[in-house]
Amino acid sequence: MQWRPEDFSLRYQLLFPLYAQLPPALGYRLAAQQAEVFKQRKQDEAATIRTQMQLALPEASAVQLDGWIDDYYRMVEQEALDTWYLQHQPVKQIVELQGFEAVEQARKQGKRVLLTGGHFGRFWMAGAAMRARGFTTGTITRDGGATNSHGLHPAEYRYRLFKLQRLQQALGGPFLVEGDELRPLYRALNDHLIALIFDVPYTEAHKGRVTVNFISGTIDLPAGIYRIAKKTRALIAPFFMRDLGEGRVMAEFSAVLDPYDYDETALMGLLAQQLEQRIRENPGHWWLWPALPLLRSNNNESGNSQPTFG
Template sequence: MNASIQFWLKKFRMRVVFPALALLPAKQSYALATFIGFLDWKYLNTTERMEVAQQMQQIPVLNADLIDTYSKRFCQLMARDTLDSYRMPRMTAGNTGHLLEVLGLEHLVAAENKGKGVLLLVPHYGRYFMLGPALRFLGHGFGVFTTAITEATAPDENWRTYLTQKLKNGFMFCGGEWITSDDSPLRIYANLKAGNSLLMAFDGVESTSDKKLSAPFLGGTAHLATGSLRIAKRTGAALVYISVKEVGESLKFEISALPEDPELALQEATTCLEKDIQEMPWHWWLWRALPRVWSRN
């Protein structure tokens, strides 16, 4: 497809299609988003489809016969996640809270009560941006650490505009500080030392550090950034693992306690992510980036 046509189609999708869907009742809007995800998989974004399937085929513990189905569900989930970001400004506990189930909230409360701050270790898994509304509706706020959205990190103009708006909409519910990779790390330390909670996506690929955690993962070895490990060691912050899974039309958030020792905590979070991926492979966002976070033994 011509690059110019592709650019304008993306702009139409982000500026017209999904904003219009967000005005519809939830059931209809998500059904239509799911159909768009199918169109992406079947016709509109076959390059991504093939890349996702190709990387899934590298994983020995996945059922090779189901990879085509997994790649389709991946595209559909990504479309629903896109719709989430456009619906967020209108979300309230009344119109959305009943679709969000949070399990293990007691683990978060226990970590908060330690008074040294909490690192919420969240993987790029499922519709995890919905954690903001889910916890806010239960009275729990948190700050967020993200990669700065710039031309360097998001070269495509449409994607950069979308990500910026998505982060702003998600942050509406968080109630804490928004800290980016362009900010001083001192902001992170101060936030946690004040007893606040901070969300970090611990399986990200944006880290510039050569230091990685290597751990058995999906029949090979994971190579994950250790930023959360360094922060926890310096601040004494407690750590919890949070994942979100689609259950019918609802989202189920699972909060898990992690060991007090930061190294053991990060290893346990990696084990939790491995189990989650094996349960719902299409929920993991990073299939296209697999060579940067995983290798065969």
């Protein structure tokens, strides 16, 4: 006998909305505490992540690996809670920006700016903090969410739609769909910051890959962000999130990059190097550990599994 609807979710329909009514430090602490329960439901995924961490960072001890896995699932729960805090709390209580002044200066000079990062930490919160500074941010998404094309659980799919809506409201810029016309992207860069984030691999082949060093091996990256930045004469502003504890995070911006100062391999290699540095500092805060085997260049020789940067 089924005692609750198939699309019911205790986390999304009761716990997170409740936590978001509390002061952020308490709400995020409660979200972190429930991470252990969530991890137990994801034992196969946790085992995969642990294996990839061990292969990439062979010097890690069992205790370190356990801690990084715990960090990962705490991040997952706190990132979900972000969706509710975007409306219920002043963002400055949760996220701060470091090094953003270079982006502000570029925009004052009328320059276009592409933001990029590596799916590291609770990166969407950077957009909310930039909005508080008067800068709207758009992005390019995998799909518009109109259909459940990835076969998600009904409750998860409903949450994804809710999250997308909240993010669009909070960030204020256009959410463009990947694969659509590029002209709207070029126009959007005149008025907004646009984020192209190092995402999970595609299953179909893409041209224009570059091979770069990355965590005890190499990965293949399409150079799309480099080519778009060069074509639109946009600067590239890498940023990465640092966890400050109690649910607070800092978006740390690296030096702004001009694509005309690099070739595509050099620029993509620099972005991968910056991401690797952050991963080595906080391995549990990288979202793409389960996808690392697909990113590896030696697994892409057939052209069947390509990652995307954007």
